Amino acid sequence: MVVVEQLNRWYTIDKKRHQILKDISFHVKRGDFVLLRGVSGSGKTTLLSILAGLEKPSSGKVLIDGEPIAKLPDIHLSHFRAKKVGIIFQHFNLIDSLSLQDNVLVPLVALKIGLQEAKAMAERALKSANIAHKSEAYPTKLSGGEKQRGAIARAIVADPPLLLCDEPTANLDRANSLLFIDALHKLHQEGKTIIVATHDPIFDAIDFPHTIIDLKDGQIV
Numbered sequence: 001m002v003v004v005e006q007l008n009r010w011y012t013i014d015k016k017r018h019q020i021l022k023d024i025s026f027h028v029k030r031g032d033f034v035l036l037r038g039v040s041g042s043g044k045t046t047l048l049s050i051l052a053g054l055e056k057p058s059s060g061k062v063l064i065d066g067e068p069i070a071k072l073p074d075i076h077l078s079h080f081r082a083k084k085v086g087i088i089f090q091h092f093n094l095i096d097s098l099s100l101q102d103n104v105l106v107p108l109v110a111l112k113i114g115l116q117e118a119k120a121m122a123e124r125a126l127k128s129a130n131i132a133h134k135s136e137a138y139p140t141k142l143s144g145g146e147k148q149r150g151a152i153a154r155a156i157v158a159d160p161p162l163l164l165c166d167e168p169t170a171n172l173d174r175a176n177s178l179l180f181i182d183a184l185h186k187l188h189q190e191g192k193t194i195i196v197a198t199h200d201p202i203f204d205a206i207d208f209p210h211t212i213i214d215l216k217d218g219q220i221v
Ligand SMILES: Nc1ncnc2c1ncn2[C@@H]1O[C@H](COP(=O)(O)OP(=O)(O)OP(=O)(O)O)[C@@H](O)[C@H]1O
Pocket: 011, 018, 020, 038, 039, 040, 041, 042, 043, 044, 045, 046, 047, 199
């Protein structure tokens, strides 16, 4: 599902090269559950952004479901992302001026799905994320746990095989973090490939099979 080979990412500031990711290589098989761990600044968000096609590598190879995403032109990239990758963020990143249902419809725009079918897909995703009863609500009226369940619905609405989560429990209390992990477990059992960047120790206790990738100063240790 994910092939990363000899990936490097650097920024050049004042002619000086700042290396953020160094010679990263790993594979993730379809259906795997991966914890990407590392202290603040170790490069987790940068790596997830590259896997999502939101950022380009400076060098190296990245294949998502066989597609070399760094080489896709932007016009194909948004379609590819909508079909293949669901993203869940620390700050939920819902659009406050849209109802939850409309937030969940957003990823379907790039897929040019008709409104009737799109609404049915959103309804299914909201039900599956246990938040259908709030579909008319606006994000500012939702609790943190409810927003994150809404973000799950948005991530899965197009049924992408790969889910990327960046510090998804950082703004949740313990009870909601455990509910979130249960929801991920269910999606994992349904066959999704899931990569979670986190330094939340609550993930140390997960009792289903998973792989750990530890990042330190932009390198796998
Ligand atoms: N646009 C940028 N320009 C220059 N440096 C950047 C840029 N984006 C990130 N960095 C640097 O890259 C390093 C890795 O950042 P990244 O956000 O990937 O870390 P992280 O592991 O996600 O940290 P956290 O746990 O705090 O979210 C940091 O030192 C950061 O300052």
